[in-house]
Amino acid sequence: EIVLTQSPGTLSLSPGERATLSCRASQSIDSNFLAWYQQKPGQAPSLLIYGTSYRATGIPDRFSGSGSGTDFTLTIRRLEPEDFAVYFCQRYGDSPTFGGGTKIEIK
Amino acid sequence: EVQLVESGGGLVQPGRSLRLSCAASGFTFDDYAMHWVRQAPGKGLEWVSGISWNGDILGYADSVKGRFTISRDNAKNSLFLQMSSLRPEDTAFYYCARDTGPLGPNWFDPWGQGTQVTVSS
Numbered sequence A: 001e002i003v004l005t006q007s008p009g010t011l012s013l014s015p016g017e018r019a020t021l022s023c024r025a026s027q028s029i030d031s032n033f034l035a036w037y038q039q040k041p042g043q044a045p046s047l048l049i050y051g052t053s054y055r056a057t058g059i060p061d062r063f064s065g066s067g068s069g070t071d072f073t074l075t076i077r078r079l080e081p082e083d084f085a086v087y088f089c090q091r092y093g094d095s096p097t098f099g100g101g102t103k104i105e106i107k
Numbered sequence B: 001e002v003q004l005v006e007s008g009g010g011l012v013q014p015g016r017s018l019r020l021s022c023a024a025s026g027f028t029f030d031d032y033a034m035h036w037v038r039q040a041p042g043k044g045l046e047w048v049s050g051i052s053w054n055g056d057i058l059g060y061a062d063s064v065k066g067r068f069t070i071s072r073d074n075a076k077n078s079l080f081l082q083m084s085s086l087r088p089e090d091t092a093f094y095y096c097a098r099d100t101g102p103l104g105p106n107w108f109d110p111w112g113q114g115t116q117v118t119v120s121s
Helices: none
Strands: A004-007 A010-013 A019-025 A034-039 A046-050 A063-068 A071-076 A086-091 A102-106 B003-007 B010-012 B018-025 B034-039 B045-051 B058-060 B068-073 B078-083 B092-098 B115-119
Touching (some): A010 A019, B003 B092, B018 B115, B045 B068, B058 B068
Antiparallel strands (some): A019 A071, B034 B092, B068 B078, B092 B115
16 A cells, blocks of 8 residues: 655645645655645545646646655645645545645644 | 535444435536545545446445445435444544546545544444
């Protein structure tokens, strides 16, 4: 089973700052099979990025994804108040797995 | 508007059974694979099970294999999860999620709002 490790667990930032979230896989994965989701308190997760770098419909371009092999990154260029949430990476394909999540909190 | 609405959650004793349902609307249900994903209190996400558009391909997490059964009724635009031999560690919010293809698993979009399952004596 491929394990996804997200870091840091919590990121304390101010609105307007840049956020860099890491997702590391225990073995190399196809970049076509990596997604990111955002979850706000009391809400279901929602799709942000798929195929490592493709933004889902309606996702603003301040969100970007990159990476390959075992190391993947979600970058939020300038944090807006609505971006403070928990973010999960996911490897899809056989037996999908999720990372443990990174919480972005207001500093 | 695409909508997924889960139901059937509740408080159940260890060892008992529960059946979750997910009612889909706003899209052609039998064009897509579907999934169940759970989230224990304060924890991350765990894929539980998935089913292809026609029910021919089923997948389960090791943690639920042999205890949970996924199914669908395309005529009624509904997805189900039959949970048996429930354990306290099955306590979680259970989400229904749509795949982006007919066979899956691909990325999940959208997700329902979830239903709470609590396993406790």
